[in-house]
Amino acid sequence: MNQRTNNGNSAELKIEEKIGRVFRTKCQSLLLINPLQVDEDKIDYEIAKRKRYYMYPPYSLALLSARLQQYNYKVKILDLNFEVFDALHKKSEPIDESEIAFIWKEILSNTLLNFQPDMVGITCTFTMGHEMMLKTSSFIKEKKSDLPIVAGGVHVTNAPEIVLKECKSIDFVSLYESDLSFCKMINFINQKNSREKLSQIGTLIGGNYVAIDWRTPPSATDLNIIPDYGELDVSQYSNLGEIGTFRYWRPEDSLSSPILSNRGCRAKCSFCSVANFNGKGVRGRSVESVVDEIEHLSQEYGIQHITWLDDDLFFDPKRTYHLFDTIAKRNLGITWDASNGVIASAAVVHPELLDVASKSGCIGMYFGIESGSNQILREIHKPSGKKHFFQLGEIMENYPQIFTRGFLIIGFPNETLSQIKETIDLAVTMNLDWYTVQLLTPLPSTEIYNQMVDMDLIENGSLNTEGEGFTMFSVRESEKQRRRESQNKFKSSKLSNPLNLDLNTIPSKAELDDLWLFADYEVNYKKIFNEYNPIKLKKMQCFLKDISDRMTLEHPISNFFLSLVESKLGNFSEASKRKKLVVAYLSQSNYWDSRFKLLDISLDPLQQIPFP
Ligand code: SF4
Numbered sequence: 001m002n003q004r005t006n007n008g009n010s011a012e013l014k015i016e017e018k019i020g021r022v023f024r025t026k027c028q029s030l031l032l033i034n035p036l037q038v039d040e041d042k043i044d045y046e047i048a049k050r051k052r053y054y055m056y057p058p059y060s061l062a063l064l065s066a067r068l069q070q071y072n073y074k075v076k077i078l079d080l081n082f083e084v085f086d087a088l089h090k091k092s093e094p095i096d097e098s099e100i101a102f103i104w105k106e107i108l109s110n111t112l113l114n115f116q117p118d119m120v121g122i123t124c125t126f127t128m129g130h131e132m133m134l135k136t137s138s139f140i141k142e143k144k145s146d147l148p149i150v151a152g153g154v155h156v157t158n159a160p161e162i163v164l165k166e167c168k169s170i171d172f173v174s175l176y177e178s179d180l181s182f183c184k185m186i187n188f189i190n191q192k193n194s195r196e197k198l199s200q201i202g203t204l205i206g207g208n209y210v211a212i213d214w215r216t217p218p219s220a221t222d223l224n225i226i227p228d229y230g231e232l233d234v235s236q237y238s239n240l241g242e243i244g245t246f247r248y249w250r251p252e253d254s255l256s257s258p259i260l261s262n263r264g265c266r267a268k269c270s271f272c273s274v275a276n277f278n279g280k281g282v283r284g285r286s287v288e289s290v291v292d293e294i295e296h297l298s299q300e301y302g303i304q305h306i307t308w309l310d311d312d313l314f315f316d317p318k319r320t321y322h323l324f325d326t327i328a329k330r331n332l333g334i335t336w337d338a339s340n341g342v343i344a345s346a347a348v349v350h351p352e353l354l355d356v357a358s359k360s361g362c363i364g365m366y367f368g369i370e371s372g373s374n375q376i377l378r379e380i381h382k383p384s385g386k387k388h389f390f391q392l393g394e395i396m397e398n399y400p401q402i403f404t405r406g407f408l409i410i411g412f413p414n415e416t417l418s419q420i421k422e423t424i425d426l427a428v429t430m431n432l433d434w435y436t437v438q439l440l441t442p443l444p445s446t447e448i449y450n451q452m453v454d455m456d457l458i459e460n461g462s463l464n465t466e467g468e469g470f471t472m473f474s475v476r477e478s479e480k481q482r483r484r485e486s487q488n489k490f491k492s493s494k495l496s497n498p499l500n501l502d503l504n505t506i507p508s509k510a511e512l513d514d515l516w517l518f519a520d521y522e523v524n525y526k527k528i529f530n531e532y533n534p535i536k537l538k539k540m541q542c543f544l545k546d547i548s549d550r551m552t553l554e555h556p557i558s559n560f561f562l563s564l565v566e567s568k569l570g571n572f573s574e575a576s577k578r579k580k581l582v583v584a585y586l587s588q589s590n591y592w593d594s595r596f597k598l599l600d601i602s603l604d605p606l607q608q609i610p611f612p
Pocket residue numbers: 265266267268269272273274275311312341343368382383
């Protein structure tokens with residue numbers, strides 16, 4: 001709703017009254033907090049040391065900070081996620097959950113004491129950050145019971161009632177894109193705005209959720225603003241964790257940072273929350289503003305690689321061409337990746353964008369494919385069809401320097417094994433370099449979530465934090481497999497290939513977990529047996545090394561195929577080393593041994609590796 005309506009008046013009056021009660025003084029200094037992104041008890045020291053947790057600088061808070069400062073407010077950003085991982089990386093011994101809690105609580109207490117904010121803004125983008133947002137807010141209220149807290153971000157917008165009901169410490173939620181509406185709220189508190197300017201605010205009044213829902217989204221011109229990170233050292237983030245998903249392919253140790261060129265997406269896929277958060281359509285920043293920001297990142301922080309946060313990077317082909325062309329011509333010496341995914345049909349219809357992307361430093365691109373079934377693609381409103389995907393596979397063969405990846409999802413409502421097989425077959429034919437296979441997890445406020453509630457497949461009001469859904473911040477399926485393996489190392493489980501069942505079967509949740517292994521094997525590994533193209537082999541070598549040595553340790557499948565790749569590339573010593581690891585891992589784990597048998601992986605090809 002982009003128009004204020006008279007119906008909003010009663011909500012406005014109630015919210016005005018509550019703002020008056022909660023904000024008893026003027027609001028001049030604001031503390032913006034990025035809480036720890038992963039629950040304290042779920043942080044694994046070894047995984048953190050291998051830089052596997054996502055570590056994005058808080059881009060939206062930095063944008064908000066820049067805008068609030070235009071109104072002369074005093075702003076400080078506290079990134080507790082960065083602080084905890086920075087401390088953790090400096091430790092030589094594993095630390096437990098209570099020590100992690102001690103770190104962030106101490107830093108937060110000191111900041112509250114020294115900065116003396118008039119209010120706190122707290123952000124939460126992904127469902128997996130829900131618990132820590134609640135804990136952080138509660139801790140703040142324990143320290144200062146009268147300090148107002150406003151929460152915002154994608155997750156908060158997706159589930160505002162759940163957030164407010166589960167955390168009484170949060171006074172208000174700031175909904176959707178808050179660039180303008182949050183500033184207007186602060187101006188209202190400081191009596192610089194009238195009540196009619198209030199928008200995108202929700203709160204609980206007498207236990208009931210009340211919201212001013214109408215939106216004041218930033219226009220394309222409003223977006224021409226460079227984020228102000230204040231005291232945060234953006235150059236350090238990629239040294240602590242992941243930004244984007246192409247670390248193994250970008251220049252080694254290159255410092256990385258995210259950037260946003262446009263907001264929103266032309267499509268409205270039923271499982272995706274972008275349309276709910278950003279509203280209809282796409283707004284693009286001016287090319288000059290975007291390229292100036294890249295230059296600023298490079299000069300101020302020494303950034304050498306950027307990850308686009310865009311959900312529809314190729315929207316407006318003319319502008320996109322101009323953007324990449326300007327990056328190339330300004331000779332900024334950066335590389336970039338599109339980890340959030342590019343719409344396949346947009347790339348197929350405008351292949352010139354791939355040309356200029358490649359010239360401007362593109363080294364990695366994700367494509368949202370999701371399914372190989374035209375019926376499912378229609379049902380989820382995907383903006384690309386199978387014909388686009390097949391064409392895309394052929395076109396991308398012309399850009400061997402770009403590491404290509406595809407998102408695949410299995411487990412759509414009523415999806416049959418036959419449709420899952422179509423997805424596998426499509427991916428194999430497209431022959432992208434690698435695929436991320438995810439089990440569908442419905443996000444609140446999406447069409448598919450409501451469908452699944454109606455079908456009694458999920459409970460209304462549940463957050464489904466286990467699978468984390470369609471987000472690149474998810475607990476990756478391979479990580480879940482690793483956990484299953486460590487829990488079942490010595491169990492000889494009886495397994496069968498779910499793809500051998502009647503293809504009209506709709507797999508159960510447990511069958512989907514097993515199916516993931518098969519799908520992952522079929523689309524990513526099996527093709528390596530017949531791969532002889534040296535460039536493709538080089539790509540596999542980089543990626544499989546990353547899986548084996550950093551992403552999922554003691555993984556015999558990745559080591560098996562790495563051994564094969566190394567031997568095809570003539571690196572027999574490395575091939576032999578990997579082969580020994582495979583044999584050792586299999587002898588230590590019944591879990592993997594039974595899976596090797598089931599996948600019909602024979603060690604024979606490795607026996608032919610010449611003795612180095
Ligand atoms: S999944 Fe991708 S293409 Fe679909 S609406 Fe979301 S961002 Fe757009």
